[in-house]
Amino acid sequence: MNDEYDVAVIGAGPGGYVAAIRAGQLGLRTVVIEQENLGGECLNHGCIPSKALIHAAESYAGLAELKTFGVTVEGAALDWAAAVAWKDRIVKRLTGGVATLLKAAGVEVVVGRARFVDSHTLAVTGPESERAIHARHVILAVGSQPFEVPGLPFDGRFVISSREALKLTAVPPRMIVVGGGYIGLEMGTVFAMAGAVVTVVELLDGLLPGHSRDAVKVLDRGLRRLKVKALVNTKAAGLEIVGDVARLTVEGPGGARQTLDAEKILVTVGRKPRLADLGLENTGVRRNERWLIEVDAARRTADPAIFAIGDITPGPALAHKASAEGLVAAAAIAGQPAAFQPKGVPSVAFTLPEVASVGVTKERAAAEGIDADDASFPYLPLGRALTMGASDGYFKWTFAKSTGAILGCEIVGREASNLIGEAALAVEKGLTLSDIAATIHPHPTLGEGLHEAAELGLGWPVHLPKK
Numbered sequence: 001m002n003d004e005y006d007v008a009v010i011g012a013g014p015g016g017y018v019a020a021i022r023a024g025q026l027g028l029r030t031v032v033i034e035q036e037n038l039g040g041e042c043l044n045h046g047c048i049p050s051k052a053l054i055h056a057a058e059s060y061a062g063l064a065e066l067k068t069f070g071v072t073v074e075g076a077a078l079d080w081a082a083a084v085a086w087k088d089r090i091v092k093r094l095t096g097g098v099a100t101l102l103k104a105a106g107v108e109v110v111v112g113r114a115r116f117v118d119s120h121t122l123a124v125t126g127p128e129s130e131r132a133i134h135a136r137h138v139i140l141a142v143g144s145q146p147f148e149v150p151g152l153p154f155d156g157r158f159v160i161s162s163r164e165a166l167k168l169t170a171v172p173p174r175m176i177v178v179g180g181g182y183i184g185l186e187m188g189t190v191f192a193m194a195g196a197v198v199t200v201v202e203l204l205d206g207l208l209p210g211h212s213r214d215a216v217k218v219l220d221r222g223l224r225r226l227k228v229k230a231l232v233n234t235k236a237a238g239l240e241i242v243g244d245v246a247r248l249t250v251e252g253p254g255g256a257r258q259t260l261d262a263e264k265i266l267v268t269v270g271r272k273p274r275l276a277d278l279g280l281e282n283t284g285v286r287r288n289e290r291w292l293i294e295v296d297a298a299r300r301t302a303d304p305a306i307f308a309i310g311d312i313t314p315g316p317a318l319a320h321k322a323s324a325e326g327l328v329a330a331a332a333i334a335g336q337p338a339a340f341q342p343k344g345v346p347s348v349a350f351t352l353p354e355v356a357s358v359g360v361t362k363e364r365a366a367a368e369g370i371d372a373d374d375a376s377f378p379y380l381p382l383g384r385a386l387t388m389g390a391s392d393g394y395f396k397w398t399f400a401k402s403t404g405a406i407l408g409c410e411i412v413g414r415e416a417s418n419l420i421g422e423a424a425l426a427v428e429k430g431l432t433l434s435d436i437a438a439t440i441h442p443h444p445t446l447g448e449g450l451h452e453a454a455e456l457g458l459g460w461p462v463h464l465p466k467k
Contacts, residue, residue, distance in 0.1 A: 003131060003132060003133050003134055004029075004134050004135075005029045005030060005031045005108075005133065005134070005135040005136070006023070006028035006029045006030065006135065006136050006137065006333070007019075007020070007023045007028050007029070007030045007031070007135060007136070007137050007138070007139060007330070007333055008030075008031050008032075008033065008114075008122055008133055008135035008137075008138045008139070009023070009030065009031070009032040009033065009138075009139045009141055010032075010033050010114045010122070010138065010139070010140050010141060010142055010278075011032075011033075011034060011040060011140070011141035011142040011143055011310075012032050012033075012034035012037075012038045012039065012040055012098070012102075012109070012141075013039065013040020013041055013042055013043070013141060013143050013310065013319070013322065014039070014040060014042045014043070014047075014310075014319040014320070014322050014323045014326075015040075015141040015143075015309040015310035015319075015322030015323055015325060015326040016032060016034070016040065016139065016141030016142075016309075016310075016322075016326065017032060017038060017039065017040075017098050017101075017102060017326075018322075018323040018326040018327060019139050019141060019309060019325075019326030019327070019329050019330045020032040020102060020105070020107045020139075020326075020330075021101055021102060021105045021107060022105075022326065022327050022330035022331065023105075023107070023139075023330040023333065023334070024102070024105030024106045024107040025105050026330060026331070026334040026336075027334070028330075028333065028334060029106075030105075030106070030107045030108070031107065031108040031109075031110055031133060031135070032102065032107055032108070032109055032110070033110045033111075033112060033113075033114045033122070033124055033133070034109065034110075034111060035111070035112060035113040035114075037095055038095045038098040038099055038102070038109070039091075039094060039095045039098050040141075040143055041143050041144070041145075042319040043091060043094055043095060043098070044091055044095065045162070045163045045166060046162065046319075047319050048090065048091060048094060049087045049088075049090075049091055049166045050162070050166060050186055050187065050190070050350070051350060052083075052086065052087040052090050052091075053083060053084070053087055053166065053190050054186065054189070054190050054350050056078075056083040056086070056087075057078070057083075057189075057190045057191075057193035057194045058193055058352070060076070060078040060193065060194065061193035061194075061226075063076050065389060068389060069389070078171075078194055078195065080168070080169060080170055080171050080194060081169040081170065084166075084167070084168070084169050087166070110124055110126070110131075110133070111126055111127060112124040112125050112126035112127070112130075112131075113125050114133070114278070115277065115278055115279040116138075116278060116279035116280060116282045116283050117132070117279065117282060118282055118283070119138070119282075119283045119284065119303050119305040119306060120134055120135055120136065120138075120305055121133070121134050122134075122135070122138065123279075135305075136305070136333075137305055137306070137307065137333045138305060138306045138307070139299075139306075139307045139308070139309060139326070139329050139330070139333075140278075140285075140293065140301075140306060140307065140308040140309070140312060141308075141309050141310050141312075141322065141326065142273075142274045142275065142278070142310075142312060143273075143274050143310055143311050143312070143322075144271035144272055144273050144274055144310075144311035144312070144317055145271060145272060145274050146161040146162065146163075146267065146268070146269075146270075146271055146272075147267075147269050147270045147271060147272055148267065149178060149236055149267050149269055151236065151237075151238065151239060152178065152236055152239055152265065152267055154267065158241055158246040158263075158264065158265060159239070159246065159265045159267060160264055160265070160266055160267070161266070161267060161268070162183055162187055162266070162268060165187050165191075165264070165266050168264070171191060171194045171195050171196050172191070172196055172262070172263035172264040173196060173197065173263055174196060174197045174198075174199075174261065174262040174263055174264075175188070175191050175196045175197070175198050175199075175262055175263070175264045175265075175266060176198075176199050176200075176201060176246075176248055176260050176262040176264070176265045176266070177198060177199070177200045177201065177266045177268060178201050178236055178248075178265060178266065178267045178268065178269060179200075179201075179202065179267060179268035179269040179270070180200050180201070180202030180204070180206075180207040180208065180209075180230065180232070181208065181209060181210075181268060181269075181270070182208060182347075182349035182350075182351070182355075183268040184200060184202075184266065184268035184269075185200065185207060185208060185219070185223075185349060185351045186349060186350050186351060187266055187268065188200050188228060188266070189222075189223075189226065189228070189350075189351050189352050192223075192226040192227065192228045193226060193352070197227070198226075198227075198228045198229070199228070199229045199230075199231065199260055199262070200223075200228060200229070200230045200231065201231050201234050201235075201236060201248075201250055201260075202230065202231065202232045202233075202234065203233070203234065203235050203269075204232065204233070205232055205233050206232055207219060207220070207223075207230055207232065208349060208351075208355065211349070211355055211357065211410075212357075212361055212396075212410060214376070214394070214396070214410075214412070215355045215357075215410060215412045218353060218355075218392060218393055218394070218412045218413070219349075219351055219353070219355060219412070221392060222351065222352040222353055222392070223352075225352075226352065231250065231252060233252060233253045234250050234251065234252040234253075235250065235251050236248060236249075236250055237249045237250055237251040237257065239265075244263065245261050245262070245263065246261070246262055246263070246264070246265050247259055247260070247261050248260045248261075248262070248265055271311065271317060272291075273291060273292060273293075273311060273312040274311075274312070275287075275291070275293075275312060283301075283303045283305075283306055284301070284302050284303030284304075284306075285301045285302060285303050285306055285308070286301065286302040288314065290314075292312060292313055292314050293308040293312050293313050294314075295307070295308050295309075295313050295314075297328075297339035297340055297341055298328060298329065298332035298338055298339060298340070299313070299325050299328055299329040299332065299340055300329075300332065307329040307332070307333065309322055309325035309326050309328075309329055310322030310325060310326075313325070315345065316345055316347060318345060318347060320345070320346070321345050324340065324342070324345075325340050328340045342428065343359065343427050343428050343430070344358040344359035344360075344408065344424060344427040344428065345358070346358040346420045346421070346423070346424045348416065348417040348420065350417060353390070353392060353393050353412060353413045353414055353416065354411075354412070354413065354414070354415070354416035354417050355410075355411075355412050355416060356410070356411045356412075356416035356417055356419070356420035356423075357408070357409065357410040357411070357420070358408060358409055358420055358423050358424045358427050359398065359406070359407050359408025359409060359423075359427040360372075360398060360407050360408040361374070361398055361408055361410070362374045362398050364408075365398060365400075365407050365408070370400060370407065371400065371401045371402065372398055372399060372400055372401060372407055373398075373399060373401050373457070374396050374397060374398045374399070374457075375396065375397050375399070375433075375453050375454070375456040375457030376394045376395065376396040376453065376456075377394060377395045377396075377449050377452040377453035377456050377461075377463075377464065378391075378393070378394045379391050379392060379393040379394060379395075379413045379414070379446070379449060380392075381452075381463045381464065382444070382446060382448055382449055382452075383443075383444040384443075384444040384445050384446050384448070385413070385414065385446060385449075387444070388414060388446075390413060390414035390446075392413060393411070393412045393413020393414065393416070394410075394411075394412055394413065394449075395409070395410075395411050395413075395419075395449035395450050395452070395453040396409065396410045396411070396453065397409055397423075397433060397436075397450075397453050397454060397457050398410075399432070399433055399457055403432065404432040404433040404434055404457070404458070405430055405431075405432050406423075406426045406427055406430075406431050406432060406433065406435075406436070407427065408427060409423030409424075409426070409427065409450075411423065411449075411450075413446075413449075414446065415446055419446060419447055419449075419450065422447065422450055423450065433454040433457045433458050434454075434458065436450060436451060436454035437451060437454040437455050437458055439451065452464070
């Protein structure tokens with residue numbers, strides 16, 4: 001067996017498998033090492049399965065609204081076990097697709113856990129044996145794992161992570177979500193739509209930290225419609241198991257305490273880099289004060305033989321960011337000019353409604369010394385939004401006052417996840433409000449909201465009264 005490679009990729013998630021495919025396409029002898037399943041956390045335990053269940057739950061919850069459109073549905077029921085089985089089939093199909101793509105690119109797949117012996121040598125422990133792999137370059141793409149809250153250790157039964165939540169074959173009557181970030185709100189929304197009584201406990205003073213308070217106001221309305229109770233400025237203070245019920249004591253503003261009962265407590269307070277027992281001490285890789293791996297624009301670490309991408313590096317922990325970094329790392333190893341220097345990385349919370357953003361807000365621009373403004377156009381005047389029963393939300397451009405250059409965008413509402421792509425292109429290519437306003441958008445569509453918000457920013461709104 002020839003164990004000499006140009007590139008060894010550790011981890012086959014959205015960053016790792018993309019990096020491996022591109023390296024293979026560029027003619028580099030490549031191996032990818034994965035200890036679990038191809039596709040990594042995103043495909044197997046995160047992005048894809050959660051969105052499948054969101055769609056199933058939203059379809060069921062939406063039946064109640066169909067009467068508004070003249071459609072009456074009787075006797076509808078949600079078979080959660082069947083929905084989970086459908087989700088599993090999707091995951092299996094996609095992981096099979098990844099395997100096919102790796103094979104087509106000439107990439108060898110090795111099942112096992114890799115550990116650095118030195119910068120060019122990996123000891124890989126597989127299910128039945130151990131082998132040494134030597135590589136000219138190594139790309140680290142090992143991803144992240146959920147944080148545990150002190151006093152709330154994961155037990156797989158009462159206290160669970162998103163992994164276990166996505167495997168539940170029955171909807172719990174009550175669920176407490178500890179952590180009001182996008183993962184917690186997505187999962188809380190799923191189970192609320194499926195019929196659970198959901199309470200969200202967030203330590204900070206508002207849900208969805210990092211997003212604008214305008215977005216959170218709309219999101220709050222959506223949560224109230226689902227009867228989700230949100231407790232902010234509140235921390236978990238104690239856990240007791242009483243029979244088949246988890247009893248969580250929480251402490252709110254002013255030290256006030258209350259007890260919450262639920263069959264499941266889902267903890268989603270964040271994720272940490274999965275860097276334990278990799279043998280990094282045998283390399284020149286350095287980590288910053290947050291224990292993330294320091295990389296340059298090409299994603300090269302302090303050790304010239306080793307590159308790092310994805311959740312283990314600074315920046316947002318998002319699958320598409322990892323994939324983009326993987327393409328850069330592979331190109332750099334192949335000797336091509338490559339740098340990861342995006343003007344914005346779009347993010348999406350698949351809540352109800354969806355919240356999507358890219359670039360900077362007006363407040364962030366001001367902090368960076370840029371004289372900026374924003375223009376927000378609501379969903380309500382859009383004919384397409386009304387025909388869909390989706391009038392809650394808005395489109396907001398952030399732009400430089402002097403030039404109209406687009407600095408950022410936030411979309412809150414139906415299909416925000418699909419609409420943010422145009423905004424990401426505008427930010428990346430330095431387009432202006434005039435560029436968007438001069439682009440004819442088809443009617444009737446939700447995308448017209450981006451055009452209308454640009455017109456508003458220019459001071460010439462058509463479908464809103466001019467101030």
